Amino acid sequence: MAEQTFDVVIAGAGPAGSTLAQRLAERGWRVALLEKKRFPRAKVCGEFLSPECQPFFAELGVLDTILARGARRVRGLELHGWKHSALGRYGPIGRSQPPALHGLALRREVLDAVLLDRALAVGGVTLFPETEMRYLIREDGAVRGVVARDADGDPVAIRARFTIGADGVRSRIAEELGVREPLAWLDKLALSVHLPDLAWGDVAEVHFFERGYFACAPVDGGRVCLNLVIDRADYRAAATRPNEFFQRSLEHAPALAERVRAPLAVARVTGLGPLACRTSRQTFDGAALVGDACGYVDPVTGEGVYFALVGARLLAGALDTALRAQRHDAEALAGYVAGRREHIAPRAAAARLLQRGLAHPRLARAVLATFAARPGLADLAVAVAGDYVPLSELFHPGVWSRALARRPASEPKA
Numbered sequence: 001m002a003e004q005t006f007d008v009v010i011a012g013a014g015p016a017g018s019t020l021a022q023r024l025a026e027r028g029w030r031v032a033l034l035e036k037k038r039f040p041r042a043k044v045c046g047e048f049l050s051p052e053c054q055p056f057f058a059e060l061g062v063l064d065t066i067l068a069r070g071a072r073r074v075r076g077l078e079l080h081g082w083k084h085s086a087l088g089r090y091g092p093i094g095r096s097q098p099p100a101l102h103g104l105a106l107r108r109e110v111l112d113a114v115l116l117d118r119a120l121a122v123g124g125v126t127l128f129p130e131t132e133m134r135y136l137i138r139e140d141g142a143v144r145g146v147v148a149r150d151a152d153g154d155p156v157a158i159r160a161r162f163t164i165g166a167d168g169v170r171s172r173i174a175e176e177l178g179v180r181e182p183l184a185w186l187d188k189l190a191l192s193v194h195l196p197d198l199a200w201g202d203v204a205e206v207h208f209f210e211r212g213y214f215a216c217a218p219v220d221g222g223r224v225c226l227n228l229v230i231d232r233a234d235y236r237a238a239a240t241r242p243n244e245f246f247q248r249s250l251e252h253a254p255a256l257a258e259r260v261r262a263p264l265a266v267a268r269v270t271g272l273g274p275l276a277c278r279t280s281r282q283t284f285d286g287a288a289l290v291g292d293a294c295g296y297v298d299p300v301t302g303e304g305v306y307f308a309l310v311g312a313r314l315l316a317g318a319l320d321t322a323l324r325a326q327r328h329d330a331e332a333l334a335g336y337v338a339g340r341r342e343h344i345a346p347r348a349a350a351a352r353l354l355q356r357g358l359a360h361p362r363l364a365r366a367v368l369a370t371f372a373a374r375p376g377l378a379d380l381a382v383a384v385a386g387d388y389v390p391l392s393e394l395f396h397p398g399v400w401s402r403a404l405a406r407r408p409a410s411e412p413k414a
């Protein structure tokens with residue numbers, strides 16, 4: 001079997017893997033980046049990028065390219081459901097200023113290719129295209145690399161001081177390390193489609209109904225990205241084709257249905273396994289997980305790419321320190337664990353709490369009615385989900401008094 005050696009081998013060239021590869025190569029490390037799919041590749045996603053992603057893109061040197069490739073500016077999030085609607089816009093909240101008064105939205109096949117190209121431009125990153133990580137090489141209880149199947153179907157061994165699972169929500173590396181646990185109570189799937197020529201403004205929309213929701217964002221090229229997220233059990237019970245199921249579900253979202261007239265062609269179906277999972281550990285002797293491979297809750301808050309970007313930055317710093325100290329034990333990555341605890345864990349916990357709430361339609365309806373009556377509260381919710389307001393800010397009473405101020409309520413629609 002062919003064998004090669006690097007400082008770090010990363011499985012998966014999504015936002016987590018590509019940006020981690022770039023950051024390591026910029027520090028002088030030799031990186032192998034394995035990607036099983038042929039790029040550019042689509043990825044089922046709401047394709048909304050929260051405002052806090054923009055400083056990361058600027059730091060990585062891709063913000064201008066992303067804008068040049070047609071990323072749409074998204075100025076807020078409109079929530080619909082149970083005859084109420086509320087618009088939250090990005091703006092200052094308490095002492096927190098957004099990095100921009102908008103998020104961005106861009107098809108993932110464009111975004112991920114931009115990030116990968118940027119990583120490869122640094123020098124020091126060797127891409128193994130259409131190469132699938134198959135299993136881990138382990139010696140003396142530590143991970144020492146991977147065995148993969150290359151584009152010709154031949155096995156290749158890639159040895160490294162650290163092996164990184166950036167291989168997404170169904171991470172084979174997390175599975176092999178025995179730390180991946182599906183969240184059975186969040187057993188959902190998503191049906192996804194891009195619609196051309198749909199009249200749309202400059203906000204993303206979520207249309208909630210009793211047992212699911214549509215998430216919609218205007219993306220590049222005048223398209224709108226539409227995702228239907230539902231319980232997998234409901235989809236199975238309907239025993240129908242994806243297009244029909246999608247079309248039928250639109251009846252639950254009248255404010256959306258009135259704009260989507262043409263018969264739909266649902267291009268992709270995903271989530272045949274659970275979308276949501278978590279991991280009990282993210283660092284190991286000779287290995288670590290980053291991005292969705294660490295666990296993923298549910299797309300409703302549109303924070304997954306932000307988590308991937310922030311996780312990659314934290315892990316790059318920790319790996320650099322460990323590699324310089326000639327260490328490859330799990331404890332050497334303690335800085336990454338601490339960073340995740342501070343920056344990612346509270347938001348992931350909040351997203352899980354939100355999902356618990358959405359499982360109770362009466363509660364969800366009451367929250368939406370409150371947002372409709374008090375738009376400041378909708379602004380606050382959108383800003384928190386936009387990742388630029390630390391959760392600690394919510395302990396400042398001034399933030400709440402402003403958010404709770406009653407303004408003219410939007411009447412329930414007939």
Ligand SMILES: Cc1cc2nc3c(=O)[nH]c(=O)nc-3n(C[C@H](O)[C@H](O)[C@H](O)COP(=O)(O)OP(=O)(O)OC[C@H]3O[C@@H](n4cnc5c(N)ncnc54)[C@H](O)[C@@H]3O)c2cc1C
Pocket residue numbers: 011012013014015016017034035036037043044045046047048049050131132133134166167168169172190227229275290291292293296299301302303304305306308
């Ligand atoms: C329906 C839906 C809507 C979403 N909406 C949003 C949104 O609006 N905004 C947002 O920020 N996030 C959203 N997310 C979440 C977001 O898509 C993810 O959080 C994000 O893609 C995570 O990036 P990643 O790099 O960790 O993983 P991924 O983007 O999944 O990349 C993993 C890569 O690893 C590759 N790979 C997998 N296995 C192997 C292997 N064995 N060997 C080699 N390569 C492998 C895959 O081909 C893939 O390219 C949504 C998710 C879903 C399901």
